[in-house]
Amino acid sequence: MNAEILAVGTELLLGQIVNTNAAFISRRLADVGVHVYYQTVVGDNAERLRQAVELARTRADILIFTGGLGPTKDDLTKETIAAVLGARLVHDEAALSYIEDYFARTGRPFTENNRKQALVLQGSTVFPNDHGMAPGMGLQQGDKLYVLLPGPPKEMNPMFTSYVEPFLQRLAGSDALHSRVLRFFGIGESQLEHVLQDIIDSQSNPTIAPLASEGEVTLRLTAKHALAEEASRMLDAVEAQIMDRVGEYLYGYDDETLHEKAVAMLRSKSFSLSCAESLTGGLFSERITSVPGVSSLFRGGIVCYSNDVKQQVLRVPAEVLQTDGAVSAACAKLLAENVRELLGTDVGISFTGVAGPDSLEGKQPGTVYIGISIQGQPSAAVGLQLGGSRPLVRERAVKYGLYHLYRKLEEL
Amino acid sequence: MNAEILAVGTELLLGQIVNTNAAFISRRLADVGVHVYYQTVVGDNAERLRQAVELARTRADILIFTGGLGPTKDDLTKETIAAVLGARLVHDEAALSYIEDYFARTGRPFTENNRKQALVLQGSTVFPNDHGMAPGMGLQQGDKLYVLLPGPPKEMNPMFTSYVEPFLQRLAGSDALHSRVLRFFGIGESQLEHVLQDIIDSQSNPTIAPLASEGEVTLRLTAKHALAEEASRMLDAVEAQIMDRVGEYLYGYDDETLHEKAVAMLRSKSFSLSCAESLTGGLFSERITSVPGVSSLFRGGIVCYSNDVKQQVLRVPAEVLQTDGAVSAACAKLLAENVRELLGTDVGISFTGVAGPDSLEGKQPGTVYIGISIQGQPSAAVGLQLGGSRPLVRERAVKYGLYHLYRKLEEL
Numbered sequence: 001m002n003a004e005i006l007a008v009g010t011e012l013l014l015g016q017i018v019n020t021n022a023a024f025i026s027r028r029l030a031d032v033g034v035h036v037y038y039q040t041v042v043g044d045n046a047e048r049l050r051q052a053v054e055l056a057r058t059r060a061d062i063l064i065f066t067g068g069l070g071p072t073k074d075d076l077t078k079e080t081i082a083a084v085l086g087a088r089l090v091h092d093e094a095a096l097s098y099i100e101d102y103f104a105r106t107g108r109p110f111t112e113n114n115r116k117q118a119l120v121l122q123g124s125t126v127f128p129n130d131h132g133m134a135p136g137m138g139l140q141q142g143d144k145l146y147v148l149l150p151g152p153p154k155e156m157n158p159m160f161t162s163y164v165e166p167f168l169q170r171l172a173g174s175d176a177l178h179s180r181v182l183r184f185f186g187i188g189e190s191q192l193e194h195v196l197q198d199i200i201d202s203q204s205n206p207t208i209a210p211l212a213s214e215g216e217v218t219l220r221l222t223a224k225h226a227l228a229e230e231a232s233r234m235l236d237a238v239e240a241q242i243m244d245r246v247g248e249y250l251y252g253y254d255d256e257t258l259h260e261k262a263v264a265m266l267r268s269k270s271f272s273l274s275c276a277e278s279l280t281g282g283l284f285s286e287r288i289t290s291v292p293g294v295s296s297l298f299r300g301g302i303v304c305y306s307n308d309v310k311q312q313v314l315r316v317p318a319e320v321l322q323t324d325g326a327v328s329a330a331c332a333k334l335l336a337e338n339v340r341e342l343l344g345t346d347v348g349i350s351f352t353g354v355a356g357p358d359s360l361e362g363k364q365p366g367t368v369y370i371g372i373s374i375q376g377q378p379s380a381a382v383g384l385q386l387g388g389s390r391p392l393v394r395e396r397a398v399k400y401g402l403y404h405l406y407r408k409l410e411e412l
Numbered sequence: 413m414n415a416e417i418l419a420v421g422t423e424l425l426l427g428q429i430v431n432t433n434a435a436f437i438s439r440r441l442a443d444v445g446v447h448v449y450y451q452t453v454v455g456d457n458a459e460r461l462r463q464a465v466e467l468a469r470t471r472a473d474i475l476i477f478t479g480g481l482g483p484t485k486d487d488l489t490k491e492t493i494a495a496v497l498g499a500r501l502v503h504d505e506a507a508l509s510y511i512e513d514y515f516a517r518t519g520r521p522f523t524e525n526n527r528k529q530a531l532v533l534q535g536s537t538v539f540p541n542d543h544g545m546a547p548g549m550g551l552q553q554g555d556k557l558y559v560l561l562p563g564p565p566k567e568m569n570p571m572f573t574s575y576v577e578p579f580l581q582r583l584a585g586s587d588a589l590h591s592r593v594l595r596f597f598g599i600g601e602s603q604l605e606h607v608l609q610d611i612i613d614s615q616s617n618p619t620i621a622p623l624a625s626e627g628e629v630t631l632r633l634t635a636k637h638a639l640a641e642e643a644s645r646m647l648d649a650v651e652a653q654i655m656d657r658v659g660e661y662l663y664g665y666d667d668e669t670l671h672e673k674a675v676a677m678l679r680s681k682s683f684s685l686s687c688a689e690s691l692t693g694g695l696f697s698e699r700i701t702s703v704p705g706v707s708s709l710f711r712g713g714i715v716c717y718s719n720d721v722k723q724q725v726l727r728v729p730a731e732v733l734q735t736d737g738a739v740s741a742a743c744a745k746l747l748a749e750n751v752r753e754l755l756g757t758d759v760g761i762s763f764t765g766v767a768g769p770d771s772l773e774g775k776q777p778g779t780v781y782i783g784i785s786i787q788g789q790p791s792a793a794v795g796l797q798l799g800g801s802r803p804l805v806r807e808r809a810v811k812y813g814l815y816h817l818y819r820k821l822e823e824l
Binding site: 010011012013014015016017018019020022023024025026027028029030035036037038039040041042043045048052055070071072102105106107108109111113114130131154275277280281282283284285286288289290292293294295298299300301302303304305306308309313342343344355356357358390391394 | 424425426427428429430431432434435436437438439440441442447448449450451452453454455457460464467600601602603605606621622623632687689692693694695696697698700701702704705706707710711712713714715716717718720721724725754755756767768769770776778797798799800801802803804806
């Protein structure tokens with residue numbers, strides 16, 4: 001089976017946005033054994049889109065469209081495909097009432113063109129949009145499969161994972177694919193691949209696919225078997241082989257994130273948390289509070305961007321700032337201890353460093369100190385030298401902080 | 413004149429890399445008045461690449477290829493195009509001696525397959541590769557133009573800007589395109605389009621293209637004229653028409669962001685800033701501190717996620733939390749006033765609300781209050797009912813905060 005991915009949108013042809021959807025979908029399809037031979041981008045133009053659909057039908061089994069499901073006149077993916085297939089468009093009642101509710105709830109004026117978003121190809125399987133309004137859909141016609149998805153990645157990615165993948169697997173039938181993702185931190189992609197090369201090369205079922213992003217590395221193990229239990233056993237066996245070599249870097253599975261793991265660990269210990277952020281400017285707090293219901297354990301934080309705030313609010317002595325500097329292990333420890341006391345929590349964590357682009361206190365960009373203070377324990381600081389641009393340094397610092405917090409609590 | 417961009421590389425079809433080249437080239441072509449009607453991605457497969465070239469010749473005047481110019485057997489862009497065009501490949505002496513020098517200089521062993529990188533289509537204009545080895549080339553044949561460029565963006569982007577653009581402009585002559593992007597906040601895409609529909613429909617030069625993302629809407633105005641001054645006048649005229657109807661929602665131009673605008677406004681008034689964040693959990697601070705050099709005006713913030721912190725650190729009276737609640741205009745105002753005093757700044761801003769998924773204090777998800785306190789002014793609160801998931805509510809709340817802060821300061 002092979003697929004063609006067709007992105008629809010003039011903004012792509014103008015270069016205003018990058019087609020990350022094609023890469024996302026291609027990667028997921030590769031994991032389930034579907035080959036992608038072409039990715040096509042076409043504008044909001046009915047005639048050129050029609051030609052692209054006609055062509056794709058001659059060279060692919062599965063046609064996956066992204067974009068052009070919105071409310072405006074420019075959005076013509078559904079209409080064009082319906083015309084090519086001789087299919088009808090009908091209102092999906094669930095989608096329509098969701099859209100009407102949304103406008104009523106937010107008090108925004110409902111304009112008639114929004115009803116268009118609830119139109120679907122008659123006879124298709126409708127995919128709910130958990131992060132937006134326009135639903136997706138999948139329609140089998142003859143030996144071809146047509147999948148239509150919204151353009152914004154925030155809507156498309158979760159829709160693909162939650163609804164399109166199971167839909168494709170149901171159609172594929174027989175030997176289903178069972179995946180498990182292992183998540184690592186603190187080891188580079190090339191190093192991980194190097195250490196596991198012989199295992200990766202010798203495996204065909206399950207397959208092992210590494211993927212790196214932002215300091216994290218994942219391995220996706222995919223087993224093909226009709227029975228879920230047997231597939232699970234196959235995955236266990238390969239996982240055990242991998243754990244033998246790089247188990248110390250594993251922090252989680254599947255969609256687990258470092259911040260969710262850290263929060264779960266705090267919860268299991270009934271520990272409350274606070275933080276003091278200089279370098280990261282609120283990013284750590286933001287990440288922690290993205291977990292719903294975290295208010296029972298995360299009390300708050302101080303963004304101590306200026307040294308005045310470090311001194312006056314967080315009581316770092318002027319001597320420390322003068323002799324060690326704000327970017328130092330000593331300062332990181334004091335920030336963690338003092339925010340813990342100030343906000344009355346069991347655990348305090350702090351971030352200080354140089355995000356760049358300029359140096360600070362003679363320390364180069366990427367210099368980072370993370371302080372961790374746990375009630376009844378001596379406080380500790382971790383020094384790092386991170387690479388990358390300003391946003392990357394901040395992002396990576398937060399991940400290291402979450403990782404070390406998790407490990408420290410695990411060791412207790 | 414219209415162009416098709418063809419990216420060659422199986423790693424794109426596997427989703428291992430994102431096709432940023434297509435966006436980069438499209439944007440640059442749009443600016444010089446070349447329409448892109450299709451972007452195509454095809455793998456390292458001679459037969460499918462040949463078909464893609466044959467097809468593109470029937471629908472585009474300019475074919476721009478990226479990737480497949482390297483030394484390995486997988487790199488077959490030149491060979492395939494030469495076969496389709498009946499052209500010969502010859503060694504470019506300058507490229508060849510550059511490559512040989514490179515290996516001699518770095519002491520790396522020269523392998524014979526590297527000579528392949530210096531092959532060019534006979535009769536083509538050769539584009540030097542200032543950041544790598546494989547040169548690019550442009551060949552006119554009949555009324556079609558073939559441009560071949562290396563795949564790595566760090567080689568391709570500078571080659572395009574330095575050599576391909578001048579090459580295209582020499583060939584094209586005549587009218588250039590001039591764009592201006594207007595950025596709006598606080599109005600939805602469908603509403604904006606509805607209000608401006610007659611202007612959009614009646615315009616062909618300049619053209620008007622709307623684009624929405626995350627609560628912001630942009631309009632790209634593009635005028636075609638040989639003289640930059642005249643194009644600018646044409647853009648001014650359309651902008652004035654648009655401003656008449658939706659001017660109150662405009663906040664900036666081109667690549668300006670809300671947080672940069674807010675920071676610039678604070679700087680122009682020599683005002684310092686602090687913030688108190690409940691709902692947004694540090695996201696506002698993070699956004700503000702993403703601007704380098706902001707430490708001179710942003711002193712810091714308090715993430716007051718729990719009511720204890722609101723009460724004990726930010727001194728919101730228990731009565732207010734009990735009667736009005738933490739999610740209230742009264743609480744938002746007090747948070748803004750008190751963080752301003754605590755951190756000693758000219759301006760304080762606060763965020764309180766319900767991010768969801770659950771309700772809080774009987775208020776539904778999306779309920780947001782933003783407090784703004786400016787030294788010497790009565791403090792104010794804005795109440796909002798926002799739609800979307802938990803991360804979207806937080807994201808939008810921050811944008812509304814930046815927008816209202818900007819407006820309030822502008823009015824002073």
